Amino acid sequence: MLKRISHAVLMGLLPFGMVACGDSVLNSQQTDAANTQNQPHIQMAADVNPLINEAEQKISVLTTKMELAKQQGIDVKREETVVWFAKEFLKYADWDEKNETAVEKAFSYYAPYKDKSKQLAKELPDFERRKVIEILDAGIDELSAVMNGEIKRRAVNPVDWQNIEVADNMLKSNGRPIFLYDYFSKTVGQPLTNKAIYNDHLGAIFHGGENLYPVDHDRAINSFLLKEDGTYDQALLKEVTDIDNSNVGFLIYWNMGIPEWIEKREPEVRKGRSLFTGYDIDNPLVRETWGKIAKDTGQLTRGKKVTQLGYILANEPHWFSESNHWSHQFKEMNDISSYTLNNFRAWLTEKYNGDIQALNNNWQSNFASFANVDIVIPIDKNTQGTPIWYDWNRYHMDRSISWFTHLQSELKKGNPEADTHIKIMPNMFTENSRSHGIDVEALTELTSMIGNDAKAAEKRFLHIKKEQEWEKHYAYLWEELSVSYDFMESVSPNKIHVNSESHFLSASWWRDLDTSVEYVENVYWLATLQGMDANMAWFWARDPDGSFEDRLEGDLNFFDPALAGSFAGSVNQQPHIANEFTQVMYDLNSFSEEIIALREQRRPIRLFYSETSAINKKFHMSQQFKLYEKLFFDGFPMGFATQKIIQKQDNNQWDNIVVYKTEFVTSAELSALQNYLDQGGTIIVDAPQSLSKNEYGKPHKKQLKATKGTLIQLDGNQSLAEIRQLALENANQGLPDIRLTENNGTEHKGIRWQVVKQDDNSYLVSILNLGKHTAKVSLGLKDSVKDTFKDRLSLSDDEQVKLLITDLFTENTQQNHFSVESKGVHLLRVVVQ
Template sequence: MNPILFRIAIAGLSLLSMIASSNDSIAADAAAASADNPYVKEALTNIDTLEASMQEARAKEIDVTREETVVWFAKEFLKFADWDEDNQDAVAYLFEQYAPYKEDKDKLAAEIPDFQRKMVVKILNDGIAELSSVIRGDIQRRPVNKVDWQNIEVGDNMLLSNGKPIFLYDYFSKSVGRPLTDTNVYNDHLGAIFHGGENLYPAEHDRAINSFLLKQDRTFDQELLREVTEISDSNVGFLIYWNQGIAEWVEKLEPEVRKGRSTFTGFDIDNPLVREVWGTIARETGALTKGKKVTQLGYILANEPHWHSIASGWTRRTGEMQQISSYTLNQFREWLRKKYDGDLDRLNKNWVSQFTGFDAVEIEIPISAQTRGTPMFYDWARYSMDRAIDWYTHIQGELRKGNPDADTHVKNSTHLYTDNNRAHGIDLEALTELTSMIGDDAKARPTRRSYPNEPEAWEEHYAYCWEELSMSYDFMDSVSPRKIHVNSESHFLSASRWRKLDLSVEYVESVYWLATLQGMDANMAWFWARDPDGSPEDRLEGELNFADLALAGSFVGSTNQQPHIANAYTQVMYDLNSFSEEIIALRKQRRPLRLFHSETSAINKNSHMTEQFSIYEKLFFEGIPMGFATENIIKKQDNRSWDGILVYKTEWVTESELNALQSYLDQGGTLIVDSEKSLSKNEYGQPHDKRLKQSKGNLIVLKGNESVSQVRDVALAEVAESRPDVTLAEENGSDHKGCHWLAVKQDDGSYLMSILNIGKNNAKLKLGLKDGTRISVTDLFTGKSVEPEFDLNSKGVSLLEIKSL
């Protein structure tokens, strides 16, 4: 077993000295109540054994932070299991809230207490075994680089703790109502980031900044305001602008204010009164919270914004974008006037319409999916993106009037980028460029969605679905390469559409290494909802009736019922922080090959992003960090930052996109185009009247009949000089690679290398150097020498030092 995987199952975070002793007594009482249970007996014996080993290790000056966390989670989950056993009806009701578990709710409620106890025994057994290996000297491991939660430094492109890069971790929406001073919830084991918007229901919740703060006379509700201004300022944290509700007085003055609403934006963003209200709130709360630690991770300008405007069953059920306001329609008309330079005849020709003026333009919203690929659909989809950009530009601008140094990000749902649908109003590039931090709530999953629960393409080759995570992270980092990246609601452990009670610790380790290597600096996992006595948090007690139905079913099958996963999450963050400098070195490399991205093609084509992923996937396992280029990236960034741009199945581009590519060629750039069809049409499907010329650069246009593998090989040949000196050969029983790897040369001439096997098969690997020099390889997780040829299990993680002999 890979030593790091072995360690993740048991590792631990140091127990804070300030954790109340009452917590231990609660755990002791809970254990006594179930003392006859064989798993409890074994767990208590194992705790004693592990604590004795920890004492021995401390005497030898061996760091036992990892084991302290194992013991903490063991005691907590023994307590949780007892609560679940004593409250089976309540637990069965919670299982009932998640549709896939509903039928078996009573059976699952009866089984979950001993399931948790078994997992407690497992993490303790593994902890004992690993610490024994450390004490014997069989393996050497680095001490944990612990987070100093009260003294985080926000650097240019990384977070720092005690002068070293640090990756922050916690849970989003964390045991609602618990103050930051409650060390049973805020500690090294669970994370200690201040959550400035954790009570997401109802809309008038505390801490989040919302529209109910401002009264009609334009004064603030002082009681609600105190929830923002009197928060603890001891720890690093974030504040969130919660947009789901709107004050009644606004709705009375503006009856249209709910038209054009979406799930988490409950009002019309084009409404002048809404813009005034939210501008005032942003400006004043920015001034009131200026310089506080609780804003070090920024102000989140929105929670998962989207405006899905294609007619569908789910949007009809939720009321999302079922009509637009007169303000939105009039602004769309003005947008069209500018887009068409006042040429009404051209608009009517494009739309096959007979409007008598731009002021007479009408459009049916929600729009029919059958209109995709038409000029009308393109105009609406592009306008919907532009109006969202304008809204967040306005809110950020007002915030910075009150707090000029305010860091900002938007919790973008990254699947809106990687999915094919484009009628949702989100331009990920523009919003990433707008804010000072990268923000998202990207997902990954080791199982298919619970509904429709049909086979998915990734299952054929991979251990988990990584497309959304990796592709969006590489894209956002290409857009804003020097920004701190905050995933404020990471859905790697569970989500509304997937749950896995037998989740593996190997998956947890792999996905967090992948996300961090691809740029993630802080993450808040979804979600922690246990109060210290083991009961679900207040929101999840009693009858559950939420506007967002997903919340009611979020508890079951989550980390809250899986001690091995709660432990694994903390352990992998310990490991990442122990090797934080190495990770920064791996991820700050150049991205020599850029895949051209066009929102124009994405809007018009039914499967554009699926096609883009097919070439991205082929390039992902070749030892280079993947990058993207867009019109704005070409215009605004140093073109020497990459060696070549690849255009793949991108038929629709605007004239300005085409001009940017021509400018790149004029400066001597290398451009590989997959066929003559790419770059051939404008945004309305009309042929461009000009084609690219080679100029000073190197224009390579392929025949168009090449396979995706052949296109990959041509592109890699053009950037060969920038590929690493290290080589990796992989055999996994298929012709599909599964090991994502990166290597970087260090100052002493050695090479640092990471390998993640995200393939579904185990892999036989062979390492080498391009020049054929013999090498020595050291496993940095254990300090032990390994052969250049070795096996790496599916979901395995390896971090190596390679030296030439």
């Protein structure tokens, strides 16, 4: 909801700054210590009935206010959602209370909660009821403020789910930009037409009074569709082809299994499998089978609304191939097939121009020919930084690119208009490992949409005991989300961006029953400002009566170890979070034009990214994040430059490229940087070591030369702050006209802000406080801009330019000095007077 009245904590019967834990009450300092125990804290009530009565009374108060508000012409869609969730979760709480044993079992499946599963199951119903009361209190307060004229808010911009337009770089509804939302999994076993599950509150805003359909993403295309004789299993095929054509949605290729008839014909087909891809992607019969399925299902579903958000070519693909990796317990890349080995030999032949001696010199080996080259997979992780490590991991990426290129190519034979994306795990980019076979740049470039399942976390991952660096400065872990989104948007700036399994509300190793609504609001604003057009949250698993969905009933033993424990501590037990997810999407869609304007802001500074260094170095991405973080809070979206970005995109879209701790680059990467300089570009290189070696660690014979451009070669003794300052100075013309200064009591910034100039010469300013502290913020004009406005307004030297600032959430004016609480969100209009 629009929490613009105050950011006071509503804790029911508890005073401010205190939180319940079992039977004890802890103060805020004790709470920090308790959280390190990695257990949720649920308040226990002595008597259930007073909570139910209180909630029902507040539902009555809110619904009465809603009727009065309607008479004043006030939009009350937000309050309709509050009431719906309140009633639903009161029902869920009753079910949880009557089925305590089942709830206890659900908690026990999640390892961090197992030891307290009995206590948590007993406390859950009253916890849910108290959170219902909280959302009702907040709803009453906000609607009262609107009715009293204290604030003005925009009406919700509803989604016309039957008439979504897939436009250039955005989705539209009724001609306006729209951000779609739903849950990735929706109570398996329930029909899509069940309005108790598929409705405006849980993922489809009702519009038009009939024919309500949400995002449809339940049908999976898998290899069991095709029989050995080349015909299709018609019952399975009908599940894909008979989807109601009213539904906007997507289809997914599900790659877990492989039919027995293929395994009989190809005994090696399981070699080189991975967690979510149950077969060898180099196997000719697999490629033939999947090619036919892709082409035929593409043709059969061509033009259907269920494909408007594209075909997902894979669920979380990765093939970790290094020794002693966690994935090996799931038989991931425990070995490779003869097909993979022979393809690797062919790749090496081309890479070394048929010169086996060159390979032997590089690998320190003694192979008689490329036909005799052999390699042990999983590869020894201690070989990282050596030629054999680089060659294998570069080939490993190229082979997955070949696989997805093949799938997409065959799909487009059946459906030339098909949009595609891949549910890429963004940590394939942001984390240091590169043995997984995923080239995020190449796959983002390949597909017509950007795809991922990015996560964020308000608390430390539950299996980590030691305090993390981010916890010292930030309100939540945003690194994976922001770094990956800025990279993917830099690679493909004009593509629709679909997060088909958003893990902002919970993930395998993080969740918290007391997740704050402020976090949900902040993280969804951040993700949307950074490019996200559609997201399906993980996950909704309540049937209408409050019981678990079919697949979570009884004893659970899934191959995917995360699924069994997913219900515990999820949004399904948090009315405040379920409600806030919908409310923040209402807000985002109310301001969709402003968000699009902010997203189109130029990226003036580009951090150079080299996959070559990422493969060769143990901690390359950790090092890159240090500089990215340093520039993240300077009023513009960060950007990346790669060899391909430099070669394929307009170089005038940025003012400089910064190279930081990037020792290994190919000759082609070095040439791209040189060509950028030759065209007059500016490059800042942090130290002589950067760009000094090729992919095999050999010194480059050539070095960058300034020519027509500006080359700032540093000696390696500069601090991050000094490099940042140089980058800003060399991008001055591209920096925002409005300047923001922040004081949060520390030397570490937390305000992520953006500025775009509007056609009427006003400025749109977005402010998100990612920091853990309240920040005092001041807005002003850049000196050169200030002088321009003084001339335009005919002001004397003694007269000062003034800023008229309007809070767009409330339409109230405010001073240019104000405070932003941790996880606070502001959207302002600034007019120069």
